[in-house]
Amino acid sequence: MRFAVLGSGFWATEVHAASLAAHPDAELVGIWGRDGAKASAAGERHGVPGTTDLDALLADVDAVSISLPPSVQPDLAVRAAQAGCHLLLEKPVALSVADADRVAGAVADAGVASVVFLTYRFRDSTATWLEQAARSTLVGGHVTWLASTFAADSPFRQSVWRAEPGAPLWDLGPHALSLLEPALGPVVAAQGARAADGTVNVVLEHEGGATSTVTVSATASPLSAGEEFWVHGDAGRLVLLPPPARSAHEAHAVAVSELQAAALTGGAHPCDAAYGAAQVRVLAAAERAVEAGARQTV
Structure with missing residues (x-):
């Protein structure tokens, strides 16, 4: 499966891209970033192009591994799903219930596979x-x-x-x-x-x-x-x-393999975008409870 990494920061470069570059059953094709210089530097490090042209990159891959702030992730995840790409998402999926539901809805509508990279769950x-x-x-x-x-x-x-x-x-x-x-x-x-x-x-x-x-x-x-x-x-x-230090690479590699399996079988993963949206509903209720000092239902 051909992957692009969306993001050019530390976690994108040192975990997502590094894991994909070393994965025996996945191919890292390119890295996208909002900052062209950072994207190029990240791509050069892993021997792939770095680009700011998201649409061209999405047209060239089967899946994306997203490592971006949760305020940025929803719009790009929806675009990737609509382009037919399977999604390896970061947590939290979004910072609002509406955005999280939008991502889950785009995944369902496009019929693509999705996994949220919750590091402990892949150990x-x-x-x-x-x-x-x-x-x-x-x-x-x-x-x-x-x-x-x-x-x-x-x-x-x-x-x-x-x-x-x-x-x-x-x-x-x-x-x-x-x-x-x-x-x-x-x-x-x-x-x-x-x-x-x-x-x-x-x-x-x-x-x-x-x-x-x-x-x-x-x-x-x-x-x-x-x-x-x-x-x-x-x-x-x-x-x-x-876990031991620096074990996130291994966990990400497992998440990649499980996303590929879900894409192949058409099955839902326990940590898919719908579960990510459910997490956001809990987090939103917890935040309301903290601010109000009172019990809040999910």
């Missing part, structure tokens, strides 16, 4: 953890993700959208949902609060009665930064250990 350790969770009677779970997004050594320190007050929830929340919902069930309501330093704390109510808590921050000190994931029930506490 063997997560699959094993979810299998263990499925054999348990669970009552709750917890995710803590404290990031130092703007530290001097962070590759995301120049990210404009991640600097917004609600960004930790939208940036890290999709990862939390991708682990908690398959284990505990879909989220139906949320309550939340924001600490003085911007840390967001959310209580999620899941269909069936389980509850979970999510704590996320983009401004944690490097000494407190880290990730914790667990669910609990009759089998005790099931802990998912954080």
Whole structure:
């Protein structure tokens, strides 16, 4: 399958393009970016053309791997789907329910395959953890993700959208949902609060009665930064250990393979655009809950 990467920033170049360039069953054809110089530099690094001509690139590929801010992704995802390209999307799919539904609708209308690149969901350790969770009677779970997004050594320190007050929830929340919902069930309501330093704390109510808590921050000190994931029930506490550093390439390669399989079979992937839109509905409810200081339904 012939792929284009849409985006020329760090994540696009170092993960999406690098993964595709090394993939045994995919071909990286080109890289698109709004900045022609950056797109050319990214393409040169991986031995493919860099371009600002989106329509020409879409006409030359079977699929796109999108690595762009969530405010930019929806319009380009819709254009790619309408051009008949399968979509490997970044999380969150969008920053509004309307835009997320627009992407999911374009995918359905075009009959193309889609996968949202939620890094934890494409790791063997997560699959094993979810299998263990499925054999348990669970009552709750917890995710803590404290990031130092703007530290001097962070590759995301120049990210404009991640600097917004609600960004930790939208940036890290999709990862939390991708682990908690398959284990505990879909989220139906949320309550939340924001600490003085911007840390967001959310209580999620899941269909069936389980509850979970999510704590996320983009401004944690490097000494407190880290990730914790667990669910609990009759089998005790099931802990998912954080992955080794720089394992996103392997996860992206799995996502590429699973997108190709979905395209070949015509089947829906568990993390497709429709699921991405469902995540946005939960995130929007959680954001309303944080701002209002009151329970909000999804």
